[in-house]
Amino acid sequence: VAFLSxxxxxxxxxxxxxIFDIPFYFxxxxxxLLLEILAILA
Structure with a gap:
């Protein structure tokens, strides 16, 4: 369940x-790092 979350x-x-392609490229x-934080908080 956590994995699906x-x-x-x-x-x-x-x-x-x-949607925000430019900030992502920048x-x-x-x-x-943000993705890692989301994974930790999940």
Missing amino acids: VTSKVAASASATR SSNEWH
């Missing part, structure tokens, strides 16, 4: 990334 959050984050390293 993380997957759902990552999928939603990925969708947001597609700070890809920070985005990677």
